[in-house]
Amino acid sequence: MTRAVRMAGDRESWPGDVLERALLRGVRLEWPKKEEFGDLSTPLAMSLAKELGKPPRTVAGVVLAALREIPEAENTFSKIEIAGPGYINFSLSSAYLSDFLERCLSGEALVPKVKAPRRINVEFVSANPTGPLHVGHGRGAAFGDSLARLLREVGHEVSTEYYINDAGNQMNMLGKSVYLALRKITGNESPEEKLRLLGESDGYRGAYIADIAREILETPGVMDADVLADARDGRFTDRVQATFTDFSQRRIMEGIREDLAGFGVSFDRYFSEKTLHKKADDGLSSIERWLSLLEREGGGSIYSSDGALWFKTTAMADDKDRVLKKSDGSYTYFAADIAYHADKVARGYDTMVDVWGADHHGYQARMQAVAKTLSDRAGRPVDLKICLIQLVSLLRDGTAVSMSTRAGEFVTLREVVDEVGVDATRFSYLTRSHESALEFDLSKAKERSMDNPVYYVQYAHARIRSLLAQAAGRGVSVGTFHAKDFAPLTEPAERSLIRLMAQFSGVLHRAAESFEVHPLTDYLTALAGAYHHYYFHHRILSSEEADRPVMMARIGLSTAAGRILAAGLSLLGVRAPDSM
RNA sequence: GCGCCUGUAGCUCAGUAGGAUAGAGCGUCGGACUUCGAAUCCGCAGGUCGCAGGUUCGAUUCCUGCCAGGCGCACCA
Numbered sequence: 171m172t173r174a175v176r177m178a179g180d181r182e183s184w185p186g187d188v189l190e191r192a193l194l195r196g197v198r199l200e201w202p203k204k205e206e207f208g209d210l211s212t213p214l215a216m217s218l219a220k221e222l223g224k225p226p227r228t229v230a231g232v233v234l235a236a237l238r239e240i241p242e243a244e245n246t247f248s249k250i251e252i253a254g255p256g257y258i259n260f261s262l263s264s265a266y267l268s269d270f271l272e273r274c275l276s277g278e279a280l281v282p283k284v285k286a287p288r289r290i291n292v293e294f295v296s297a298n299p300t301g302p303l304h305v306g307h308g309r310g311a312a313f314g315d316s317l318a319r320l321l322r323e324v325g326h327e328v329s330t331e332y333y334i335n336d337a338g339n340q341m342n343m344l345g346k347s348v349y350l351a352l353r354k355i356t357g358n359e360s361p362e363e364k365l366r367l368l369g370e371s372d373g374y375r376g377a378y379i380a381d382i383a384r385e386i387l388e389t390p391g392v393m394d395a396d397v398l399a400d401a402r403d404g405r406f407t408d409r410v411q412a413t414f415t416d417f418s419q420r421r422i423m424e425g426i427r428e429d430l431a432g433f434g435v436s437f438d439r440y441f442s443e444k445t446l447h448k449k450a451d452d453g454l455s456s457i458e459r460w461l462s463l464l465e466r467e468g469g470g471s472i473y474s475s476d477g478a479l480w481f482k483t484t485a486m487a488d489d490k491d492r493v494l495k496k497s498d499g500s501y502t503y504f505a506a507d508i509a510y511h512a513d514k515v516a517r518g519y520d521t522m523v524d525v526w527g528a529d530h531h532g533y534q535a536r537m538q539a540v541a542k543t544l545s546d547r548a549g550r551p552v553d554l555k556i557c558l559i560q561l562v563s564l565l566r567d568g569t570a571v572s573m574s575t576r577a578g579e580f581v582t583l584r585e586v587v588d589e590v591g592v593d594a595t596r597f598s599y600l601t602r603s604h605e606s607a608l609e610f611d612l613s614k615a616k617e618r619s620m621d622n623p624v625y626y627v628q629y630a631h632a633r634i635r636s637l638l639a640q641a642a643g644r645g646v647s648v649g650t651f652h653a654k655d656f657a658p659l660t661e662p663a664e665r666s667l668i669r670l671m672a673q674f675s676g677v678l679h680r681a682a683e684s685f686e687v688h689p690l691t692d693y694l695t696a697l698a699g700a701y702h703h704y705y706f707h708h709r710i711l712s713s714e715e716a717d718r719p720v721m722m723a724r725i726g727l728s729t730a731a732g733r734i735l736a737a738g739l740s741l742l743g744v745r746a747p748d749s750m
Numbered sequence: 751g752c753g754c755c756u757g758u759a760g761c762u763c764a765g766u767a768g769g770a771u772a773g774a775g776c777g778u779c780g781g782a783c784u785u786c787g788a789a790u791c792c793g794c795a796g797g798u799c800g801c802a803g804g805u806u807c808g809a810u811u812c813c814u815g816c817c818a819g820g821c822g823c824a825c826c827a
Contacts, residue, residue, distance in 0.1 A: 196767095198766085198767080200769095202770085203765090203770080203771095203772090203773075204770080204771090207770070213768090213770095216768095216807095216808090217768090217769090220806090220807085225807095226807085253770075254769080254770040255769065255770065255808075256769090257769080257770065298827080335827070337827090338826090338827055339826080339827065340826095341827095476825085480825095487753095489753075489823070490823095492824095493825045494825095495825085496825040497825060498825080500825090502824095502825070502826080502827085503826075503827050528754085528755065528820085528821060528822090529821060529822065530821095530822085531753085531754050531755075531821070531822060532753075532754075532821090533822090534754080558754085558755075560756080560820085560821090561820070561821080568761095601762090601763080601764095602762085602763065602764090603763090603764085605755065605756085606755080606756060606763080607755085607756070607819095607821095608762095609762065609763095611762090614762095614776090622776095623775070625789055626789075626790090628789090629787085629789050629790075630790095632787080632789090633787060633789095633790085636786080636787060637786055637787085640786055640787095641786080677766095680766065684766090689764090689766080692763095692764060692774085695775080696774080699774090699775095702790055703790095703791070703792095705786080705787095705790080705791090706788090706790060706791045706792090707791080707792095710786060711785095711786045712786095749787085750787095750789075
């Protein structure tokens with residue numbers, strides 16, 4: 171295409187700068203909405219026409235003439251035509267489509283790799299270990315995990331990471347909450363003690379807090395006898411604080427890992443914030459080391475004022491600069507975040523993806539400022555891509571399920587997964603763009619209806635597997651397929667199906683480029699629909715000898731479609747069942 | 751007050767770096783199982799793309815201003 175545009179440009183002596191600018195933008199290929207417009211389409215001539223000051227259809231005509239002289243174009247397209255206001259529409263030739271099917275079945279990778287693979291770190295969930303994961307975390311988990319799989323699939327080098335906020339007051343409060351729960355269980359609850367430890371705060375009050383306290387009391391050996399004795403008697407020593415905090419956090423983190431594992435999500439690395447605060451042999455913590463390094467080499471982004479240390483986040487459109495080290499000498503959460511991201515850059519990533527809850531959007535500007543500084547210092551481009559996951563509201567039979575975080579009465583991810591299953595939960599989370607709020611209706615998610623397309627897609631796959639099993643049962647032996655075997659596929663429904671299948675890798679690449687996963691979910695639903703339609707209208711298995719070539723071609727087509735469905739579902743972390 | 755996200759069919763949402771007659775599912779209504787899985791298929795109806803301007807040959811898409819909903823604006827974590 172690029173070549174054709176160049177040829178056309180030479181021939182018509184179009185201004186070179188206009189041409190190069192257009193080519194730099196890239197020749198955009200779209201999938202036309204209607205099949206009558208072909209399989210691929212480009213509005214290129216229309217944008218070119220604007221700059222050239224010529225009618226779009228004329229420009230398209232010149233490009234088309236040049237295209238016809240290119241042999242590859244001749245082979246891959248059966249028809250190229252100008253339509254509408256100046257689109258150039260391409261219809262894929264049956265030879266191309268047959269080759270495509272052969273490749274699908276040959277065991278070759280379905281998806282070509284990107285030319286310039288990047289080293290990408292995807293950080294997601296990163297929930298504080300102060301309680302179990304709730305449905306909002308679940309959406310982030312499904313998104314981050316599938317995004318990572320997607321990025322990997324298109325050829326990037328991807329690793330995933332969970333940042334554990336295990337430092338700071340929240341952790342102490344967790345320890346205190348469990349301690350107080352234990353006091354309550356042993357019949358020693360006292361408002362004075364609570365006020366002394368937590369002040370006005372309520373602390374953490376979910377049932378899981380009492381569970382942990384009960385475990386400490388009832389399971390011999392989980393806690394040092396001296397510490398337990400102190401706790402029972404109401405001596406809240408530093409050691410009690412440390413032991414309770416540590417134990418509670420470990421328990422909760424174990425629970426989180428279990429919930430994630432049950433949800434099909436695992437991480438390459440869990441990164442503890444605590445390690446950033448810990449003093450090394452040289453007496454400096456990681457935070458201190460990074461901050462002083464950036465103070466020297468960060469291009470003036472860090473400065474002192476009013477007895478505190480600041481980061482110049484206004485450089486990146488933040489409202490005001492942010493404090494790193496408070497005048498009392500302690501570090502803010504933001505300081506740890508800087509050290510953490512600096513560490514990621516030092517580990518060689520060139521793209522950092524941060525998946526956050528939408529309520530953190532106010533932090534974007536400051537983190538982008540940090541990324542800019544880190545990138546400049548590293549002397550290479552390092553991108554920070556922040557994906558904000560919008561709210562999930564839970565419904566049951568159309569009415570909101572109340573979720574009061576304060577009282578710890580939120581619906582956990584585990585409860586949802588137990589109720590509706592991993593597949594339906596993950597698929598539902600991924601049917602919408604992550605930046606629009608999601609309504610998750612528990613009763614609908616359980617239904618096996620089109621309100622819940624996961625079953626629709628899985629059913630298409632199961633249908634295909636069952637068909638193939640049926641074929642095998644009838645003694646149909648399936649060998650290796652060659653492009654020519656697909657010549658009998660002449661039905662419009664077959665062509666529509668293949669045309670859609672051929673979009674698979676394009677959908678993945680485009681989704682990966684925009685760091686989205688819901689286009690894949692939509693695509694799979696459409697592909698399943700195309701297969702169901704085809705299957706309903708055309709008989710595949712036949713015992714007539716004369717039908718054998720058609721049958722074999724259809725079996726090949728079905729196998730290929732099944733493979734694409736399975737590949738897509740696996741990226742979503744959803745099973746592709748053989749039967750259901 | 752400032753900032754971010756959202757506003758498209760009765761409902762839930764898509765809509766590809768401005769492009770062809772704005773799409774899908776659910777829901778409503780009406781059809782299709784003696785043959786490979788009816789968890790399926792086929793059809794009908796349903797729209798001032800929040801409102802008003804602007805840029806453009808062309809705007810759901812870009813810009814400005816309103817309106818509505820959600821979220822966020824700490825030397826908290």
